[in-house]
Amino acid sequence: MNVNLLKNGAESPATLATSIYEQLKADILSTRLEPGRKLQLRFLIEHYDAGQTPLREALNRLTTEDLVIGKEQRGFFVKPISLDELHELTKTRCWVETLALRESMANATPDWEEALLVAHHRLERIPRSLNPEHFEDNPEWERLHRAFHALLIGGCGSRPLIGFCEQLADRLYRYRALSIRKAFRVRKVSDEHARILKAVLDRDAAEAERLLQQHYEKTAEIIRTDLGATNNDAAATIDG
Amino acid sequence: MNVNLLKNGAESPATLATSIYEQLKADILSTRLEPGRKLQLRFLIEHYDAGQTPLREALNRLTTEDLVIGKEQRGFFVKPISLDELHELTKTRCWVETLALRESMANATPDWEEALLVAHHRLERIPRSLNPEHFEDNPEWERLHRAFHALLIGGCGSRPLIGFCEQLADRLYRYRALSIRKAFRVRKVSDEHARILKAVLDRDAAEAERLLQQHYEKTAEIIRTDLGATNNDAAATIDG
């Protein structure tokens, strides 16, 4: 019973390069591979148990996504973080996601509204952390959280725009991962999602856009505080 | 006197992979490599006089940019064209570039306005086609045209957004290249640029946005006509 048979209907089994790409991406986004770290081929070959070519291909893909920086003739590095980038990414995300949400709402269908309702319901029933004391990432919550936000903008009618939003979400995910480690603060994020959902179902586009923007800006503010708490230049590297 | 010394201050010489990437990209955008065409490694190795590794890396980068489609275990293909994609890209470009232009204008400085004026002036003094009879692409005009549009949105303050706009411009360039071959029609594109410039210098953001959007929609409409003139499914492949 191969997993590929389930995943791929008419498609071919994934290549090693694709598999490595996904692993590497996950490790970078979770900051198991710290920002700024040099990605030496020798190290990667050992850790990911793969040859040079598939690794090199994965790194090249990640370079285009700006998660890895490739310096000509001197190797690859995990993209460093900076307060500057955090600000830029947040600003951009607010711009394009409010735009996409506006379009989604203009194209709203009963199916879409119902799917959103269900996605929100599922998210509410899952704990943010696997452990109520110290924070322990709940992958299922992350998945559902992401699905809810993806659904919000999913009806905009532009796959390129959706892809761009996903990329921004990826690049911001890293900052959230770093922040969470430092300070597990309680935030009524659930309320925020509920209010966004309400505005959407009320067909109040202006309010929905306002709340979504506020949601992202608040996240960035918290991250900024957590990151600034221990170091000012924000070029910190946290080990996994 | 090495050219690398001029181009790179402290940087290293480009790798073959990067050089091949640029060549491949140029050939795809100009449609010298036709949409939908299979990119066999054997062929590429001969034509680009390079080994497998740099070619493979270049293809992987282009895959992330959606200019090349990589089917697992069965090779790479130039991304096919479709009226659907033309429409989607144009719509998206209008959305994000009007957004970026609005921000650019909000951040306007005298330097920026003057640079725009100069860029437009340069563009006006260069002929669209090297030959007034039949169309012959003038690379310098393309360069200046692109520079003018890049400058319009360049002050928006978001590098990710600028990058996204560039990617959209790349992906649309291919459609323009195909269209131009089929029908070299006279269009007062110069007037359109002049009116956009005027609106920007007048600080009339709403008007500037309207004109920019109109500019892109008109382009798409002409392309759609040209492409539909000879075949309906728009999966045409034009040979170089």
Next chain:
DNA sequence: TAAAGATAAAATTTATAAATTTTGCGCCGA
């Protein structure tokens, strides 16, 4: 006609070689 097997072609990966950058050491001069 359809299925199975064999052959050929092509893509992916590993292994080897070449080129480039980094590092360490010794020398010279201040």
Next chain:
DNA sequence: TCGGCGCAAAATTTATAAATTTTATCTTTA
């Protein structure tokens, strides 16, 4: 004695060539 310059060795990245795996095609057989 200290600091800079330059050369050589080591490490690392990049590129080529070979081997492996997978897919596609063609023929044969039931």
